[in-house]
Amino acid sequence: MKGLNMDRRKLSQIDEELGSSDVEALCFLCLDVLNRKRLEGIKHARELFLRLEEKGLLDNQTFILHLLRTIQRFDLVRFLDTENQRVVETDSCPLLSKYRVMLYKIYEDMTEENLEKLKFLLKENLPRRLMEKSRTALDVFSELEKAELLSQTNVDGLLEYLLRFDQKLASLVRDYKDGAQLNLHCSMNDKQVCVGGICAGRQSLPALLPQKPVLSIPETENYFGGMTIVSDAQPITKPCSPPDEAEFYALVHEPRGLCVVISNEKFTGPELGLRRGTRKDEETLEALFTKFGFKVVLHRDLTAQAMREEVNTLGQRNFINEDALVVCVLSHGDQGCVFGTDEKKVSLKELTLPFTGIQAPTLTGKPKLFFIQACQGKEFQKGALPCPPKPAQEKVQTQLEEDSGPVYGETVPSDADFLIGMATVEECKSFRHVVTGSIYIQKLCEMLEKSAESTEPDDILSILTRVNKEVSKGNYMGQKQMPQPKYTLTKKLVLTFVKENMN
Known part of the structure; x- marks a missing residue:
């Protein structure tokens, strides 16, 4: 496969075609393969390509194609003359993090109104200045990740908030959670697993691990914040009720x-x-x-x-x-x-x-x-x-x-x-x-x-x-x-x- 080091002219042309919002999206999608500091301050795609090249991610066209397909720039995919080449991806080793692709889809589908609702709900979790500085949902997600309130293994808080105002966006998080749990179970294969001091092999996993754990958090509790720690043998017998606001349709506009x-x-x-x-x-x-x-x-x-x-x-x-x-x-x-x-x-x-x-x-x-x-x-x-x-x-x-x-x-x-x-x-x-x-x-x-x-x-x-x-x-x-x-x-x-x- 021809390396992209031989296609710098094409990379330069792609750089000219990508707008600032495209570059911002690409940088966000690369947060799992590049250090956050290495991505700060990037304004042009050519700067991102240099960082990816340093990591050996441009040795072939697969990674760049996946990026372009994710942001739906199919015109640039065709421009690379690889229209017939399939991006190879497996569940065990995806080219792009499914977690980050999920967040990008939320960003794509989120209206300005819903973005303002999300920022309003987060005012008690993040400083006001950060929310005012956040122009897009990607900015909000980045701030949540910096504060360790959102990660590949912690999306419950985001799910709870999205459930308040947009069921479709919430379903993207729920689908990701279900897929992540399924992959976790499958990746264990024949390894021995211990739950609450009881050890079992692969055949016993369904009985020992909950298929869909439910997280209920009271209205006054920080959704993204601290976790209640209990011993493995101690069940949570009294789950908290979901916030009352989630049970009612919002009537806030004028006119209603x-x-x-x-x-x-x-x-x-x-x-x-x-x-x-x-x-x-x-x-x-x-x-x-x-x-x-x-x-x-x-x-x-x-x-x-x-x-x-x-x-x-x-x-x-x-x-x-x-x-x-x-x-x-x-x-x-x-x-x-x-x-x-x-x-x-x-x-x-x-x-x-x-x-x-x-x-x-x-x-x-x-x-x-x-x-x-x-x-x-x-x-x-x-x-x-x-x-x-x-x-x-x-x-x-x-x-x-x-x-x-x-x-x-x-x-x-x-x-x-x-x-x-x-x-x-x-x-x-x-x-x-x-x-x-x-x-x-x-x-x-x-x-x-x-x-x-x-x-x-x-x-x-x-x-x-x-x-x-x-x-x-x-x-x-x-x-x-x-x-x-x-x-x-x-x-x-x-x-x-x-x-x-x-x-």
């Missing part, structure tokens, strides 16, 4: 998020009637979510196609500076769908699909709430009445209408962080008062407001359970209504009033 209300009142076809009372639902939703700190956008009387276009456009929006999305659809409906004003169907899946992690990456890890006021079929929800309706109720009952239409599908998305609050269960009707608004939306807003006014607000699922109870107690045109929440939330969501919006 976007609340979109699609309200269909007037239908152009012969089958679906005027939805009197929907204006009251609009007013109630707008007033409530404004107090929650959301920007409220109202769309009235949309056709099926217009509804699709609206949610698709909304899904392409940048939500990086918002914490949540709320979509309220007030219309006639059938099983698994709602109707546009042209009496054509829009499936609930069409409403949620534009906001999955793949379609709307800036909403990943953030709660997406859908409240659907519409019938889901033609059946009435039956119930046992304790006594006959009183005559005084007749007038009220005649002002109730159904949000029904001609029925069909599954609505809960498979992706995380969705909640779909349905006014009724599948195949059944929901009811709307022509003056005071729909039963479900009004009771939902009432319960949300009561919780927000409480000294100890409830999470959204507890509130929806209360809504179920309150709505199901009612008697509507001699029938019952049973709401149904469906969710894939991964944390608790607590909605509270923003002070400036309470007046």
Whole structure:
């Protein structure tokens, strides 16, 4: 294989093609093969190449190719005329540290917002001046390594912090941990291993070594700091609970998020009637979510196609500076769908699909709430009445209408962080008062407001359970209504009033 000592012209050209961020990344990736001091002050790739040459790492093209492939400079890989040459790597002796490649991937995928979150969380572990000086995640990782708070064998603290705000980044660390433990077990082969004073050969390893050790650290304890030391024979019987913040969705931006209300009142076809009372639902939703700190956008009387276009456009929006999305659809409906004003169907899946992690990456890890006021079929929800309706109720009952239409599908998305609050269960009707608004939306807003006014607000699922109870107690045109929440939330969501919006 031709040595790179014979290709100095190419190295010089590669140096010209690499920007400062590329050089910074290459230096970080080389921290396991070069002394940190030898890498300090390097501004140009040619300086790094000289250091690598001194260590004999440029005797062939393998190492430099692996570096370029890792930072995804495939144009330079092709430039070296080695496109058909495979980089040889084994699990036992990788060309680049899997630990460092893992950190580089985190750096690549980390947004500016998440970098600021990480630096904020680390303020008690590292001096403020170091965090202010750190421009990138690579700088942060380097400072953690200098302080001996991060290493190939100690990534638990980093994992705990990433779990607070980005599950995908945390999965990179978790995958590395699992792979490192597997390699540790495999590398022991037939060596004798002693655990807690008990020695065993290779066959006994699975029983003696935990496959996935769990590290739990209380909120007040330094995540990267000191370790509790116990004897090999002394188990930790009371693991600490994870921090409370990790259990709740963060609502910190102004505005908190976007609340979109699609309200269909007037239908152009012969089958679906005027939805009197929907204006009251609009007013109630707008007033409530404004107090929650959301920007409220109202769309009235949309056709099926217009509804699709609206949610698709909304899904392409940048939500990086918002914490949540709320979509309220007030219309006639059938099983698994709602109707546009042209009496054509829009499936609930069409409403949620534009906001999955793949379609709307800036909403990943953030709660997406859908409240659907519409019938889901033609059946009435039956119930046992304790006594006959009183005559005084007749007038009220005649002002109730159904949000029904001609029925069909599954609505809960498979992706995380969705909640779909349905006014009724599948195949059944929901009811709307022509003056005071729909039963479900009004009771939902009432319960949300009561919780927000409480000294100890409830999470959204507890509130929806209360809504179920309150709505199901009612008697509507001699029938019952049973709401149904469906969710894939991964944390608790607590909605509270923003002070400036309470007046």
